[in-house]
Amino acid sequence: MERIPILRMGGLLLVTIQVDMHDRLAMTLQDDLTERIVRDRAKGVLIDISALDLVDSFIGRMISNTAAMARVLDAQTVVVGMQPAVAITLVELGLTLHGVKTALNVEKGMALLGKTNF
Amino acid sequence: MERIPILRMGGLLLVTIQVDMHDRLAMTLQDDLTERIVRDRAKGVLIDISALDLVDSFIGRMISNTAAMARVLDAQTVVVGMQPAVAITLVELGLTLHGVKTALNVEKGMALLGKTNF
Numbered sequence: 001m002e003r004i005p006i007l008r009m010g011g012l013l014l015v016t017i018q019v020d021m022h023d024r025l026a027m028t029l030q031d032d033l034t035e036r037i038v039r040d041r042a043k044g045v046l047i048d049i050s051a052l053d054l055v056d057s058f059i060g061r062m063i064s065n066t067a068a069m070a071r072v073l074d075a076q077t078v079v080v081g082m083q084p085a086v087a088i089t090l091v092e093l094g095l096t097l098h099g100v101k102t103a104l105n106v107e108k109g110m111a112l113l114g115k116t117n118f
Numbered sequence: 119m120e121r122i123p124i125l126r127m128g129g130l131l132l133v134t135i136q137v138d139m140h141d142r143l144a145m146t147l148q149d150d151l152t153e154r155i156v157r158d159r160a161k162g163v164l165i166d167i168s169a170l171d172l173v174d175s176f177i178g179r180m181i182s183n184t185a186a187m188a189r190v191l192d193a194q195t196v197v198v199g200m201q202p203a204v205a206i207t208l209v210e211l212g213l214t215l216h217g218v219k220t221a222l223n224v225e226k227g228m229a230l231l232g233k234t235n236f
Contacts, residue, residue, distance in 0.1 A: 005169040051123040
């Protein structure tokens with residue numbers, strides 16, 4: 001598969017990361033997502049990482065960068081479904097996802113982004 | 119990755135298929151999904167296949183079987199995001215996904231499953 005699908009739900013975009021990210025896939029996701037935020041006038045982005053058992057600094061930076069890009073396009077990003085081991089690794093790597101909101105699952109993430117957006 | 123994540127949104131479950139399915143992954147998905155339908159008392163299942171450029175008879179049967187399993191557990195299945203080439207292939211393979219509802223995207227799929235469920 002070449003791309004990670006971006007699903008639109010009302011004013012929100014949902015991305016589920018299931019595969020190991022490599023450079024090109026991450027770049028494609030960032031391109032696609034920024035384009036979709038503008039095209040769909042999205043106010044929020046949910047990134048589900050519940051399928052990730054582990055993260056490295058590349059993924060951590062990719063999430064931070066994606067959130068920063070969304071923010072300058074006036075969309076809030078919420079990372080949902082983080083596994084405990086991933087949280088531990090991120091902090092150990094010094095990646096505290098500054099400025100990125102997190103929620104336990106998609107439902108709570110949608111609530112955080114405000115039901116009015118949905 | 120060992121599993122395909124199943125996201126709960128209200129009374130619906132959302133599965134995004136992004137990776138090439140092999141036997142074991144398909145079996146795991148069916149096990150997980152049936153368990154989640156019961157546990158979360160889900161009334162609907164959305165299977166997003168927008169990332170699939172092509173399908174073979176294995177995937178086609180897997181989708182049919184999953185929908186049949188959901189049905190006996192009193193949950194409706196909607197397949198969303200099918201690409202035109204996939205529709206052509208499915209029909210050519212003789213897999214018309216009998217009894218499976220389809221919708222253009224997640225939003226329309228949710229509407230089909232009834233907003234009251236959400």
